[in-house]
Amino acid sequence: MTSLPVIPARPLQRAYDYIVVGAGSGGCAVARRLVDGSDATVLLIEAGASGIGVPEIYDPARWVPLGRSAYDWGYDYLATPHVNGRVIGIPRGKVLGGSSSINAMMWYRGHPMDYDAWEAAGAEGWSFRDVLPYFKLCEDWEDGKTEFRGAGGPLRIERSPALHPVAKAMLDGSPDIGIPVVDDPNGPGNEGVCYSNFNISGGRRWSSAKGYLWPILDNRRLTVLTGSLAVGLGFEGSRCISVRHLVDGDVVETRARSGIVLALGTIDTPRLLMMSGIGNPEDLKRLGVPVRLGLPGIGRNLQDHPLVQACVFRSRKPLGPVLDQGGGTMINWKSKASLPQADLHAFPVQGNSAEPRIRELYDLSGDVFSIGCGLMRSKSVGHMRLLSADPGGAVEIDPNYLAEPEDLEALVIGMEAMMELAATRAYADWFGGYLAPAKRLSRAEMVAFIRDACSTFFHTCGTCAMGKDERTVVDPRLRVHGIEGLTIADASVIPIIPTCNTHAPVTMIGERAAAFLLGTA
Template identity: 55%
Template sequence: MLADADALKPAYDVLVAGAGTGGCVVAGRLTEAGLSVLLIEAGPPSDGHPAIADAGAWASLLGGPCDWGLSYAPGPYVDGRIIAIPRGKVLGGSSSINAMLWNRGHPSDYDGWAESGAVGWDFASVLPYFRRAEDWEGGETPLRGAGGPLRIETPPDPHPVARALIAAAAEKGWPVLADANGPDNEGAALANLNMRDGRRWSVVDGYIRPHAGNPRLTVLTGSTVLSLLFEAGRCVGLRHALDGRVVETRAGHETVLALGAVETPCLLMRSGIGDPAELARLGIPTRLGLPGVGRNLQDHPLLMGINFSARAPLGPVRDNGGGALLNWRSRDGLAAPDLHAFVVQGPHAGPDLAATADLTGPVFAVSPGLMGSKSVGYLRMEGPEPGDPVTLQPHYLAEASDRAALSSSVDTILDLAETAAFRALGAAPLIPHGRLGQAESERFVRAACSTFFHTSGTCAMGVGSEAVVDPALNLHGVPGLRIADASVMPIIPTGNTQAPVVMIAERAAEWIAQGGPGKPRDTRMERA
């Protein structure tokens, strides 16, 4: 399955650029369908990193050799801080280094996609693809799948802090959900985790390892995709680096980009596809004008974190270091919960705020974030080569409604800490030190704001002038090229992004295997 340079063929039925969450799903499904597939990954194999399999060790991977080491640019509403955004540089991509959370968001998220122009992506239409991927511990239901490639379990013996969050939410009147991915996600629940018997179960485990020895699947690691190949306006393959040289590999059927919401738009721009003004700034000739490439960057802002001391040690880390979550509405009238919180079985604070309190001894956190964020940013390449810097600006907290919602979340977590469940742990606030006035709360939100690592939206799906792919995931105006990663999300869902990326890739693979929909639906853009 893993190939070296000498084993590489000049052509395959399908080329998949990026062996992260979306790429592994597409490659595995197309191999099952009988197509020959080359899956190309810039990072190394995942087998040499024991912490990948250890569910509780995922945070140790952040900032290490399996992380691209990217950051968000300073912004005025986060006190000018640079915010790191871990992205997996390894077989499995972020599925190999993330916190293993499987949250679809609210069903209305996908109805919103359809209303925005992504016709056919309403919840009823995407649900079969979520279910197809799942091996849910509770078995098959109308909303959950069983027997699929991705094992999904809840903590078998939840950590005391996880138990306390669920009991506290119930005490405050929120529902306790049997399943965080049920018909409505408002309330508290044990986390859905991509684990099997306490070990990470990534897309590599679910979609790639079952095809070990299958000659139809070739996995090439340590190879960076440089640009697209074109003939008569059609994408026919990829140029990629391999052992110090540039290789051209062709696709007999299609090329699929699954490099993620950062590198997919960068690859398009390096290949002459994007906003003509941006391409001219970089000195790249315009092949196809698509102004939406790199725009619409979205991510969920997270507060690191509301930290508490406990009366006594709480025991060793279990599961993914969390184990329970809460979803709620910041104000009445919202169609779905926009705020989310999870527990951390230890301290959770950035270096500046961590220096304001003693976080030694038994400490835990409940960290809120805004899943219904409205602020939108952009990606900008600073040079035309693959190794040149990229500016990523999410415009965190630029919208006043985002700031207000997150400020309210601080009070909510402090309210939870006063319940009997948290009093039993001896919870005493450390960061912040207690109740905050409005001005103090706003300052805390600015200082604590970080990221859920949910970068998305930079090659948005739709039919308008800013759309990059059509509702069949074909790049507008370029036959033979499809995108299957978080970059196509027109609106970020109100949940973790791994599950919707898997769903997107499942759907892309089905269309490719069936030979359609294969024709781009919008040919408005003309080549320069």
């Protein structure tokens, strides 16, 4: 790789106008817009490394092993009976760009109804009409600006320049099972099969770090501090005025003159709040943390999309080199015709993407391809709670997967459709038989398979939900209830999980958070 940026080594000041904690999809957007839109000084604190120049981060085909690497926080979901007692890992990026630097590079914002539901739930001013301009601000869409798409924004978005044959088979075969072709899943509707939108350009990942931060690293008003774990917040009365964070192993307290933005993500934003005495009083007392402010909604409302990993099929021939990030197309469709919008989602995998338990139960050797199938309108809601108030201490994270019978029923329907899809004419050159499941299953058998195969889309959200009632944590301008000078700009503020990957919504949230702080929204 050439022309890699360098993070200037600037001495840490005692105070900045703004401190942004967490350099993921939301934090990168906030930092960029604060620097561009004002004369403010900005400190961006990131616990992970810079990631600059790491080949695995920039090669789209090498993204999967980044989970459980040095660039991942290493979190797990709680093992529950709903998933047959299995531990499910949830990769979360610990690096500049956050999860946008280790994810599958999907740019997808779901259906307009998702955001209208946010507003109906109490997030006033977050309807699709309200958020669309901020989605467009993020985008540099390959087809240029339209009513629904943006151009010239920090994040480059492209389709696959050359689909892998198993991805093209999904595109060509879906109409045979009643799923139409849709041109753009980020348009007025998303139901159908389509090319995926990727944060990939020139065969390289286009992360939030690359898009939002790299162009402003030389700006002297921005200080980027990597390898610095936030361990607490400081207050004067009801105002948050500082961040305590580790620098070379020592705790340093840095003040903010105008405001502090938390963008540590769905797990670590509530963790930092609770460590600082803000949370459910019962939880704080259990941890021995003095209660500064009782906000019982912190850590509640955790949501994620369940993903069945996966339908695996024998391939008639070798699949060849991995193209794009191993996918290329996707499907959104309804488990029931009466639903107002698509709830099921599927994508091709150029190889074996089965969960460890499925690999134990089935012989998946040889040439194989897969289809991942999941639920984007899941009803099950869980929680996260600290088991220790120590920095980096144990945490319990439970999405409550498959607790709601409706979720399980929809996944059965989705899996059956994917097994039908693989047998269509479009797959004739590739489909060599069923491997996992090894045959068409009864409903009871399919339920058992799903419990063994259930995994995560990595779309954890909701633990500091936006709204106005006692269950929420931030108001519709993303300010923490009862605390001045403290804003949250990450997936934790999402009140209802949207029917999409969360990178695009969180980037939009970051754009809006900066606009609120700058007084332009």
